[in-house]
Amino acid sequence: MIEALGPEEWTAILLSLRVALVAMLAALPLAVWIAYVLARKTFPGRQLLNGVVHLPLVLPPVVTGYLLLVLFGQQGPLGGFLDQTFGITFAFRWTGAALAAAVMAFPLMVRAIRLGFEAVDPGLEQAAATLGASRWRIWRTVTLPLVLPGILAGTILGFAKALGEFGATITFVAAIPGETQTIPTAIYGLLQVPGREPAIVSLVIVSIILAMGALLVSEWLARRMAQRLGGT
Amino acid sequence: MISVDVKKRLGAFQLDTQFEAPNGVTAIFGRSGSGKTSVVNAVAGLLRPDAGRITIAGTALFDQASKTYLAPQQRRIGYVFQDARLFPHMTVMRNLGYGGTHDAARVIEVLGLEQLLDRMPARLSGGERQRVALGRALMSDPQLLLMDEPLAALDAPRKAEILPFFERLRDEVQVPILYVSHDVSEVARLATTLVIMEKGRVTTSGPVGTVLSRPETVPLVGPRAAGAVIETKVAGRLLDDGLTELAFSGGRIMLPGLLGVLGQTVRIRIPAQDVILAKHRPADLSALNVLPVTITQVAQGKGPGVAVGLRAGEDQLLARVTRRSALRMELAVGQQIYAIIKATAVGPEDIGT
Numbered sequence: 001m002i003e004a005l006g007p008e009e010w011t012a013i014l015l016s017l018r019v020a021l022v023a024m025l026a027a028l029p030l031a032v033w034i035a036y037v038l039a040r041k042t043f044p045g046r047q048l049l050n051g052v053v054h055l056p057l058v059l060p061p062v063v064t065g066y067l068l069l070v071l072f073g074q075q076g077p078l079g080g081f082l083d084q085t086f087g088i089t090f091a092f093r094w095t096g097a098a099l100a101a102a103v104m105a106f107p108l109m110v111r112a113i114r115l116g117f118e119a120v121d122p123g124l125e126q127a128a129a130t131l132g133a134s135r136w137r138i139w140r141t142v143t144l145p146l147v148l149p150g151i152l153a154g155t156i157l158g159f160a161k162a163l164g165e166f167g168a169t170i171t172f173v174a175a176i177p178g179e180t181q182t183i184p185t186a187i188y189g190l191l192q193v194p195g196r197e198p199a200i201v202s203l204v205i206v207s208i209i210l211a212m213g214a215l216l217v218s219e220w221l222a223r224r225m226a227q228r229l230g231g232t
Numbered sequence: 233m234i235s236v237d238v239k240k241r242l243g244a245f246q247l248d249t250q251f252e253a254p255n256g257v258t259a260i261f262g263r264s265g266s267g268k269t270s271v272v273n274a275v276a277g278l279l280r281p282d283a284g285r286i287t288i289a290g291t292a293l294f295d296q297a298s299k300t301y302l303a304p305q306q307r308r309i310g311y312v313f314q315d316a317r318l319f320p321h322m323t324v325m326r327n328l329g330y331g332g333t334h335d336a337a338r339v340i341e342v343l344g345l346e347q348l349l350d351r352m353p354a355r356l357s358g359g360e361r362q363r364v365a366l367g368r369a370l371m372s373d374p375q376l377l378l379m380d381e382p383l384a385a386l387d388a389p390r391k392a393e394i395l396p397f398f399e400r401l402r403d404e405v406q407v408p409i410l411y412v413s414h415d416v417s418e419v420a421r422l423a424t425t426l427v428i429m430e431k432g433r434v435t436t437s438g439p440v441g442t443v444l445s446r447p448e449t450v451p452l453v454g455p456r457a458a459g460a461v462i463e464t465k466v467a468g469r470l471l472d473d474g475l476t477e478l479a480f481s482g483g484r485i486m487l488p489g490l491l492g493v494l495g496q497t498v499r500i501r502i503p504a505q506d507v508i509l510a511k512h513r514p515a516d517l518s519a520l521n522v523l524p525v526t527i528t529q530v531a532q533g534k535g536p537g538v539a540v541g542l543r544a545g546e547d548q549l550l551a552r553v554t555r556r557s558a559l560r561m562e563l564a565v566g567q568q569i570y571a572i573i574k575a576t577a578v579g580p581e582d583i584g585t
Binding site: 141 | 305308310
């Protein structure tokens with residue numbers, strides 16, 4: 001199986017991992033914050049925010065990719081600004097693939113983390129407040145440790161989603177080998193060429209291994225968390 | 233001295249509560265939905281009143297007039313919640329130390345927590361959880377302790393197990409306590425002052441013995457729960473009969489069981505429905521306790537019962553008889569009669585130290 005993976009396939013695998021990892025690290029703080037706000041705060045426009053966050057889940061990925069292209073392309077309002085001010089370019093770069101993956105994975109992350117926040121009894125935070133703890137200390141010592149299982153679940157789910165993202169990625173940044181060609185776009189590219197079945201099968205197996213690995217790790221983490229809470 | 237004046241609209245419910253709590257244990261008593269928890273939440277800073285003023289020893293925690301509103305963190309108030317609210321991811325030791333380590337060794341000793349320190353809250357019984365929650369509140373060095381039905385979630389044996397800890401705490405720790413409860417036995421055992429609430433308002437308040445022995449209190453606490461609370465001293469221990477003789481200003485009462493040591497103060501509750509009245513000193517009666525009393529009040533209730541206020545020495549007793557008996561005996565204020573108390577009527581849950 002391994003022999004069937006040429007340098008181009010290996011590049012796609014490593015790039016996929018890098019794209020998914022960077023997408024998760026960048027999206028996580030925002031996802032935690034949005035999930036917290038949606039779980040705990042009531043404010044006008046809450047439903048609107050909820051809708052916007054979930055939009056990539058229900059929109060055709062091609063549409064999301066197109067919107068990213070319009071907004072973050074070289075001529076786009078956000079893309080042009082970021083390029084000129086910070087020198088960050090998304091169009092047809094691996095960073096663009098990470099952005100697409102992050103946007104597509106975001107709703108899944110927010111949902112899982114929000115469930116985590118909703119499972120934390122606000123009464124515990126009140127108890128901590130009566131014991132004199134500042135809001136920051138309550139967050140650090142009570143809320144965050146209790147919501148950690150939700151955050152981990154959301155991150156791993158998002159990571160798996162980011163690894164598999166196809167439609168928005170190919171629309172936004174195409175599939176440039178070594179720059180934006182991830183596992184799914186590589187498989188799609190190989191399908192267009194006759195006689196590359198061995199490489200395709202190998203990439204499919206790698207995909208399955210990565211996905212299963214993510215699920216097993218999340219299961220293991222969840223069990224460890226439960227042990228800690230119910231522990232001796 | 234804690235002074236509470238809280239007004240708050242909660243949907244269709246209007247909370248409009250004023251009372252003062254001297255040092256000691258002040259019980260806030262009322263049916264569920266009477267607003268007890270809202271009042272203590274307002275004192276803790278977890279519920280912001282629409283108007284009013286809350287002070288401890290003259291310092292305002294909340295004052296609508298001067299726009300003072302301290303956050304819970306700034307109030308130094310320990311709160312023992314009905315559901316304990318221990319942090320599930322921390323050991324008992326870390327829970328205890330979360331708000332501070334004031335007087336840690338003594339708190340752990342008084343509440344009997346030595347064996348529990350390394351455990352996680354999930355592995356504690358309900359009674360143990362409440363003891364830890366109480367210890368955690370005490371170690372934060374509070375100037376006031378709030379306890380919101382801390383025993384309501386426990387069964388009778390667990391209650392019996394934890395009440396002596398509470399009594400010891402009341403006597404040893406000089407922190408005023410607001411104690412929310414809907415259980416008269418608990419109130420009678422622990423409280424020094426009683427505030428009775430109904431539909432968001434205070435209907436009556438005062439020293440617990442005075443309030444509970446007033447006939448007007450009967451409809452507020454329910455006929456079965458009504459009964460005087462008196463402080464007595466152990467005057468004799470009848471080892472052969474297994475009885476304890478208790479002395480108070482109105483005479484002597486014998487109770488089954490050997491309670492305390494000679495001279496010890498024992499507080500007992502005498503349920504009103506277990507006091508029988510007689511116009512003449514009865515003879516050849518199985519009841520051991522016959523006390524000469526003076527009628528101070530005869531109060532008609534809505535039902536067939538009549539609450540009769542009695543003075544025995546300097547203490548107040550309360551009896552509940554049927555209207556039929558009251559008419560037949562021609563009970564009237566100022567009359568000298570006899571109150572008969574069956575020794576076994578005072579149950580162990582009604583005896584405190």
